[in-house]
Amino acid sequence: MGTIKLENVTKSFGATVIIPKVDLEIEDGEFVVFVGPSGSGKSTLLRLIAGLEDVSGGNIAIDGRDVTRVAPAKRGLAMVFQSYALYPHMSVYNNIAFPLKMAGEGKETIDKKVREAARVLNLAAYLERRPGQLSGGQRQRVAIGRAIVRQPTAFLFDEPLSNLDAALRGTMRLEISELHHQLKTTMIYVTHDQVEAMTLADKIVVLNGGNVEQIGSPLELYRKPANLFVAGFIGSPR
Ligand code: ADP
Numbered sequence: 001m002g003t004i005k006l007e008n009v010t011k012s013f014g015a016t017v018i019i020p021k022v023d024l025e026i027e028d029g030e031f032v033v034f035v036g037p038s039g040s041g042k043s044t045l046l047r048l049i050a051g052l053e054d055v056s057g058g059n060i061a062i063d064g065r066d067v068t069r070v071a072p073a074k075r076g077l078a079m080v081f082q083s084y085a086l087y088p089h090m091s092v093y094n095n096i097a098f099p100l101k102m103a104g105e106g107k108e109t110i111d112k113k114v115r116e117a118a119r120v121l122n123l124a125a126y127l128e129r130r131p132g133q134l135s136g137g138q139r140q141r142v143a144i145g146r147a148i149v150r151q152p153t154a155f156l157f158d159e160p161l162s163n164l165d166a167a168l169r170g171t172m173r174l175e176i177s178e179l180h181h182q183l184k185t186t187m188i189y190v191t192h193d194q195v196e197a198m199t200l201a202d203k204i205v206v207l208n209g210g211n212v213e214q215i216g217s218p219l220e221l222y223r224k225p226a227n228l229f230v231a232g233f234i235g236s237p238r
């Protein structure tokens with residue numbers, strides 16, 4: 001399962017309100033994209049779900065369990081950071097195995113899970129290499145592999161492709177979409193790129209200054225933007 005529910009979630013840093021109030025329901029297996037300009041609160045909202053930031057108010061539930069005060073590692077989620085978060089001195093194998101070693105899993109289980117992730121991500125031939133000997137796209141796949149082996153209830157991505165050039169971004173976008181089709185796991189994906197949002201999402205959450213402007217499918221947003229901001233941002237006539 002992988003349902004995520006936010007009720008009346010608010011976030012302030014000191015006296016500054018960053019997220020005035022968000023209500024959101026994510027269904028099991030859904031691909032949800034948070035889209036909005038820089039500074040609109042996308043990363044903050046993702047970090048609240050991950051537990052990397054504490055909410056100022058409201059509740060977060062995962063599969064019906066209130067996790068508002070549960071530590072990040074115990075929420076069953078996996079955050080995919082940009083590829084530069086890999087350990088440069090470790091092999092691809094050990095980078096992917098790292099979270100399993102930390103969790104105290106046995107050598108055989110680790111080996112099985114690492115090889116399965118490598119197969120899904122087309123990394124089987126690169127397991128002995130170091131990140132520095134890989135292309136940008138391969139490095140990003142290793143970062144995803146490190147999330148896959150934990151078999152999370154949901155994947156959280158924060159602008160995973162923003163370091164890559166335009167051509168590679170297109171390829172990786174297709175790979176992430178394919179991965180979602182294979183795993184059928186809930187994914188939340190943050191981007192400021194409208195094209196990524198429109199092509200990847202089952203459901204888009206449009207953020208602007210910490211406010212949710214609209215939640216809907218790409219088609220709904222395109223056909224019936226709630227306001228001028230959404231219309232302008234998604235690029236449809238209104
Ligand atoms: P986005 O990911 O959409 O670019 P962020 O969630 O990173 O936006 O930031 C939203 C707003 O919250 C910005 O105005 C940013 O400056 C502010 N902000 C983010 N993190 C902190 C923090 N730790 N302390 C104070 N302000 C923050």
Ligand code: MG
Pocket residue numbers: 042043044
């Ligand atoms: Mg951000």
